[in-house]
Amino acid sequence: MKPQLLLIDALNLIRRIYAVDANQKHHSDAQMIEICCSRVAHACKKLLKSSNATHAIAVFDGDRSWRYHFYKDYKHSRAPMPQMLKDALVDFKTAIEQTGIVVFEPVNDEADDIIATLAYKASSNQISNIVVSTDKGFLPHIGSYITVYDYFKKLYLDETSIKDRFGVEKNKLVDFWALAGDKTNDIPGVKGIGTKSAQQLVNNYSSIEQALEDDSLTPSIKNKLAANMDMYVISKHLVSLRTDINLGFSLKQLRLS
Template identity: 40%
Template sequence: MSVHLVLIDALNLIRRIHAVEQRHYGQTGTLSDSTIAQIIHNTSTACAKAMEKIVSYHKATHALAVFDSENPCWRYETFPDYKKGRAKMPEYLAKSLNDIQEVFMQKHVDSLISEQDEADDLIATLAVKVALRGQQVTIISTDKIFLSLLSKHIRVYDYFTRRFLDEAHVESKFSVQPQQLIDYWSLTGDNTNKIPGVSGIGGKTAADLINQYGSLKAILKADDLKSSVREKINTHQEQLMMTRKLLCLQTDIPLGFNLKDIRLPLNDGQSMQSTG
């Protein structure tokens, strides 16, 4: 049987849908209990519709909604300022996640939540494992880190813009190849997650270096770097290695289940197509 595994970055999907629903009620002031209840209802309903559309459009044979652990992952221990300053999920939404997971389950999509692993690493582990078997994987997320996994068997789809984020997208946005993105971001840093790069090296310089030398490893070994670039890299070399470690997705997490556990009911995807 041909497999098409669809992996949903669950909090990425839920929080973006919630943000749209919340905007209908304004962003200022304390929300009343009735307004909160309505926002949660609307978010849950929109999440259900999104899941139907995702499964149907991608003709998934297997699907899984992957959540972050409730406990801080290893990246916070390595770098305490990881994701520092990012807006926290509203408490009322956090308390509603179990109900939304049940909504997903009603659409035959189970949820995966680890006690200690970040969703990014869980998704990467699953995607690589299935891709190595020559089967198709589609990751549903707007998180750019998954672009580093792009390959013959792994695709990334932005549900909100309704487009695949492919190699052409990576080339246009970053001027490097998908497999070079981790090295690229190691130099520039990742502002979204508050991970620092090499001070003084921006996107253009990083892309030029990657394209000239091929990899961060080759850059570090090069003996013909401009003195100004060499000085910046030498000054921040310890930080550079930490940044790369933080950016690398883990692909070897023990999962404790197999594909048959998340297989969608036969013909379910076809029946969903009529819902749009």
Template identity: 40%
Template sequence: MAHLLLIDALNLIRRLYAVQERPYLPLPDEVAESTKQQIIVNTAAMLRQALQRLVQELKPSHALLVFDGRDSVWRKTLYPPYKANRKPMPAILADALPKLQLEALELGISSIQRDEFEADDMIASAASRAAQHGQTVTIVSTDKGFLPLLSSGVHIYDTFARQYLTEPMVQQKFGVPSHQLVRYWSLVGDNTNNVPGVAGIGPKGAHDLMALGATLTDALEHPDCPKKLKEKILQHKEQIKIFMHILSLKTDVQLGLNLQQMRLNHAAV
């Protein structure tokens, strides 16, 4: 059975780059050209080591580095503040991405980028499709946005902590199962994506509400639903719908790749 490794490329690469950039902050773009080149050489070496370790430890049969598209704007169109708190990619790193992709390709790991899609949606689509065909999938990322995909066939691995993220860990951290996370974050907020949630509803209120029904509609119709909580939800109903939409990952993106094109050349690694 195939084991597909889907790597959230910039989630991995930006953290590796940050280690090399740190000594030159706050103005890394103003360092000498030779220093810039050394930062990238070091980042490339760290990326190679990280990818080799992933292959050796997780033993996938297939792997893919997935990069964010440059023109994925549908979430910002729905909600302009989406990810507005994110720092832009450093220019040194942005210019070096083709080199880093080649570094991965030398290890037999292909890369993909589709201008109109975020990496998250491409990864979710590839993971869902592979799992439907009975293949094992491991998503490599520290982004909690992938947690709703957790299932018997889809695993999530934090390469920096060197551990799998599991359903009990989700329950312990958020107080809800993975399949309810999007609804939970829509209520309490998600700082990662600059989603504020509903004012006045914290984790306790969200937990109380979600315990009353499988959907918000069910919860609001429950006789034990507190009146004030119900009023807040109804006042922000349309906003919650938008939050749930932008926090949900697409699973229908067509990547234009087949499994054979993602097969690992273990000799190269």
């Protein structure tokens, strides 16, 4: 059997399920956490079965990744994790491990960078892998060996769905986000460049440098780009997932028993 790697964005899965269960007011806190853990474990079992995975890992976020040091306002407006959920994470990790899936929590790195690194390493060795997450940051990495699955919509994301959602091709996403910014993560983008202008720029030019050299480009757009290239570069770093993290473990250690 060919290896098939399942990569689960653990907190993405847990927080989405928790958000639904937290509205069930007729349960005590302890009951709600127990039910939520059970639902997460059930989701993991369904994913193992539907993916025909031979190897699997659920990755949590480390404490504070390089992005917080690189840009001080990164995710600064995001609401903190509910304390009850934070206190129960150890229970969720146990529930996932009981399904046979390896749980990994890096010291500082974000789960997205760890998962992107694993996906890249696997695909480089022609090993198919499925990333389970609703995080759009994984979309630029979709390819012959990397697929992205939205568990909640029961949908595999592809290049057509990317174009329909963002108005740009997959390989233009990073530049598009670097220009337009990303409010959910407090990534600034280029001041004065909105979604439509960002779409036009990445669809009409092979690079921002080429756009700046075009005499026919609207002066106001050109001035905004020229005055804010530093934020464009910063934003591009922030929206780009790393694929070179030193993991400290091998694919063999993720084999399902």
